[in-house]
Amino acid sequence: MLIGFDLLDRQILDRDGEPVGKVDDVELDAGEDGVPFVAALLVGQRALGMRIGGRLGRWIAGVALRLSLDERPAARIPFDLVAEIDSAVNLSVRRELLADPPLEVWLRDHVIGRIPGADDAS
């Protein structure tokens, strides 16, 4: 597997095909022999901003940090939860098991959820 090509920037889907996020960065951990292995997928604008780097990246990460309203690190999905990788990264769990992205939660609770009809399917 090529991490850059097969993982980074791919769409992550839960077991029902619902979007979870993009693979914004990948975390490696060292094994017993010191050889790194893929430990987790990092999701969220903070991880993305730090990866992009530079002034723009720092700005994106900074905004994401401010919008996340708490000091939680970027969402981390353990690589064990990945079931299959095709044109997307498919997880073996439903997205309810993962923490909801803070921006989504904030907008849902403060903006979109307050408008009548937000619960109606079209």
Place this chain on the structure above:
Amino acid sequence: MKRFLAVALGILTAIGGFVDIGDIVANAEAGARFGISHAWILLLGVLGICSYAEMSGRVATVSGRPVFDLVRERLGPRVALGNLAGSLFVTVLTLGAEIGGVGLALQLVTSVDYLLWVPVVGFVLWVVLWRAKFNTLENVFGLTGLVLIVFIIAFFRLDPNYGELWHQASRPGPPHGEDWGTYWFMAVALFASAMTPYEVFFFSSGAVEERWTAKDLLTSRINVFVGFPLGGLLAFALMVTSATVFHPRDVSVDSLSQVAMPAAIALGKLGLAAAILGFFAATFGAAMETGLSSAYTVAQYFGWAWGKLRRPREAARFHTVLIVSILVGVLVLMTTIDPIQLTEYTLVFSAVVLPLTYLPILVVANDRGYLGERANGRFANAVGVLFLAIVVVAAVAAIPLMIVTRMGAG
């Protein structure tokens, strides 16, 4: 039978949905100033959108990935972010132009200034996208857009000078009083009006959301290869009626009321009413598509939940982007910029950003790891590369032509 009806409905919607404010403005302006000497450009643009939409429809159907998802995957987060900024800018400006077009159409039947209509149209647009049965409405507006056929009927009733029109079409070039600069400027605008990126964002996102399978691929191809050329025929009717009425009088077109006049001259009040209804349906339908496309691009770049079929609560970020886009579109119009001029600008910028989304699609359409046997064949590639070249040339030429010709003023 049911399947046949579904296919027929798809084609009819594609025909009516092809025309938007950009096509209306570019074709009528070109027809009035240059006769139909740009007919070949329109043909080229229609072939281009067919190739582009077919590829992205195929990629979306087989791999389940819409356009902007792939843009980031292939170009990386940094380049794709620039790409997102450009595409979003153009799509939101186009949304503004479409809302302005709806306002202008309403002004023609109510005498109420379009600026007073703009906030109303923006609000109704949002309500429609918020909770209405989107697919039903898409079909309603697509089918209503078909009344633009009135321009085809009008053309034959106008008793045109076929010899003169053939002369214009067969010898492309600027007529007396125009130069090559303005000719090519108009050509770029016209090409961009046929080959709009938002159409493809919308089309491929729809394919993913409705979970098309390889079986739907045939339907999608029929929609593209039959619907788009017939839609292009409606656009051509706008050009050729304008060329028949305005070009001999040496009058150029710069308002929507002028575009409708050939229908009135040929078919009276009924023809005029049909033309205005057609403008309304075409621009409102396109406003729905551009509004959604703005939100699609952002959501797909960041990997958020998106879609017109989801409950808004389940796609809060997507719906927030949608609301902001509509607001920005309305605010742009509230600066009192003329919607027709705004349309001209969006066409130029649209030409500039087109290669950024066209290239990744062409590359992925060749990727056997994604598409297996459904990857591009030789013919599709020959066409794809040809249009890549054309799209790049148009993108490079657009801004210099705009400056040199002072927005086509000469």
Place this chain on the structure above:
Amino acid sequence: MPHCTERAAGEDWPAWPAGYQPTVTLHRLAIVAVAVLLLWAGFAVSVTAPPDRSDYRRTALQVAASAHDAAGTGALIAHQQLDGDVFGTFADAAYDDATRTLSGAATRLTGEPPPDDASAALRDGLLPLVQEAVRALGDAARATSRTALRAALGVLEDVAARLADLIEANR
């Protein structure tokens, strides 16, 4: 297989992509700032410089073309009104559009002083035609009888023809 040794970034490497190193960013920022300044200065010069003869002629011809468009369109609307091909709200809006084109053109013409006698002569030939077009367009839009409308139509067609002659003569 090659071994890889430590090496400081940027020694004889191409620069990091934009924004990676503060020095590079500053450098680029300076270049961008200078470019913007130059563009802005060029823009300012071209806007504030007094128009020369060819600029004026170009503007005048554009004004004449716009006035011709408006008069021609006005004549078309009046024609359709007489034939009963349009409804009132449409005619109102269409006259409005033509009037807007025309008043924009008139403002441009009177806003720029002619740089020399030839330009002044061009303006003196054009201005009355524009004014006549404005008047006739207003008359057509307000006409309550067919006779009045027909009269306005005649004037509009006449003005349009004279504007076309003027454009052709100065091309």
Place this chain on the structure above:
Amino acid sequence: MRREHLETPLRVSQILRRPVTDRGGRTLGRVADVETDRDADGRERVVAVVVTAGRWGRLLGYERDEATGPWILEQLARAVLRRRTVRVSWEDLAELGEEGRTLG
């Protein structure tokens, strides 16, 4: 920084785009991708890095065999992006060049 001294956990973005030189100090390019292989425990372990001399890290997917054509784009990608691409196995990688940027 010596390979053994890489601090973990580590982000892939900290490895990508780092300069790589061979023992003689000859520049090979930058890390464009990281290759992994599944071991007996099901872990995706890093086995190699893909190093390219091109300035643009992204390869448009042309580094894989599945991506073929259009001919002209493939040639362009090979000429510009895939120029002098080498695979350096992880064991052979002694050190990675300095980052030149801070993360976190």
